[in-house]
Amino acid sequence: MSTTHDDEPPSAWPPPSVPDTVFHYSDDGNISRFAPHVPQTNPSHPPAVWAMDEAHSPLYWFPQRCPRISVWANDEAQQATMTETFGTDASRICAAESRWLDGVRHGQVYRYTFDAAQFAPWPEAHGQYISEEVVHPRSVEALDDLLMLHAAAEVELRFTPTLGTLMNQMLASGLPFGFVRIRDARR
Template identity: 40%
Template sequence: MTNYFHYSEDATIKRFEPRLSPSFPDEPPMVWAIDETHRPLYYFPRQCPRIAYWKGGGTTEQDVEAFQLNTRMVIVIEADWFYRLEDVALYQYTFSAQSFSCFDENAGYYTSRSIVEPRRVDRLNSLTKMLLNEGVELRLVPTLHKVKEEVLGSTLNFSMIRLRNARN
């Protein structure tokens, strides 16, 4: 059975109602979820800016070498966020795939225009350990701006989340 996930620092959500997304202002209200492959993108405090990249079908070997991509995925965060990552507890909400459809296959986003109730909720601790167990390399940098430009100029598949919270 296929499941999709939502991550929150709030353990009390009983139902998810469709809402507008600031990242996709032209889209109708939706409930957002992530697939299993991409769920490590959300093993972070909600407001933590991050850039993830991984090898895709069009990724060149030159970019694999240049970005030292030796694991299935690299996620880069600003160093200031590391201790918050270590201290936060997240809650993984698991949804049945029934009402969801693919919004963005590269990022693993799935959406529903219906109210969704989670099938289960699990508390997650030790997020850095979870990242390692998922084959993710975590990298720390002072600011994400240089990484953003480098990744945008590459052939890598990527996801950039909450960059509006990145340091200037």
């Protein structure tokens, strides 16, 4: 699960366009049925199945247990802030702890593709969708070159001993961001 922040709340008008497909990423390539569940990190949330759109997928091109963070720009003004704050021309940065480099370099994740009509936008995070029903994937694909996925998508990928300082910069920037598995990050 990730937490995101954008300048406009998810209920802003006009509503974002709904994609045709959404994705779920897992270390397990043998899931034929996704049943709603209550996430450990959000025990008050009703049972659901989570998926994300393509634009937000780079944050999931990591081994499942890898703590990672991301910040991105959606327009020219946000890109100017990205460039000034993070010293990059990339429109998205993803970062993980250095101890996960080999896991990313040699890791494999599976991308499950779903019909987006089975899901509704999750109002707590941009680019994420939920279903309260059992869903079955259209297809599953092994992704085994995670570094190349980031490079091909022009995502700046960073590795750092700890995520704290960069995470604080992301929060202070006012840009949209996402954090995954932070409870497993080094303190």
